[in-house]
Amino acid sequence: MNPIPNARRLRRHQTRAEEKLWAIVRGRRLGGFKFRRQVPIDRYFADFACWAAKLVVELDGPTHEERELHDLVRTEVLERCGYRVLRFDNDLVLADPGGVAEAIGAALRPRA
Structure with a gap:
C-alpha cells in the first residue's frame, strides 16, 4: 500500500x-x-518529523482522549525506529505556541 495519498490527505x-x-x-x-x-x-x-535530529512531534487533540494505550504503543514504535517523541496537547499549541516552540528547540539542541 502506498502511504503517499494518505499523507497528502x-x-x-x-x-x-x-x-x-x-x-x-x-x-x-x-x-x-x-x-x-x-x-x-x-x-x-x-x-511532524525532523530526520536530522531524529525527533517526532505529535499533537494530541480530542481524538486522543481515552486512547492512552494506543498512543503509548505508537510512541514505543517510533522510539524503536530511533526517534525521540514529544507530545503536546492541541490546546497548549494554540494557547502557548512560543512555549511549545521553546520546548521543541530545546529538544533539537545537542545534548552535552
Whole structure:
C-alpha cells in the first residue's frame, strides 16, 4: 500500500493546532532544522518529523482522549525506529505556541 495519498490527505485536512505548529517549524524556521508533516514511519504517520535530529512531534487533540494505550504503543514504535517523541496537547499549541516552540528547540539542541 502506498502511504503517499494518505499523507497528502492528512496534510490537506490539518487541525488548527497542526496549522499553528507548521507555521512555527516550516522552512527551517526553528534552529535551521527541516521538519516534514505527516511522515510515514513504520505503520504510523508522525504529525511532524525532523530526520536530522531524529525527533517526532505529535499533537494530541480530542481524538486522543481515552486512547492512552494506543498512543503509548505508537510512541514505543517510533522510539524503536530511533526517534525521540514529544507530545503536546492541541490546546497548549494554540494557547502557548512560543512555549511549545521553546520546548521543541530545546529538544533539537545537542545534548552535552
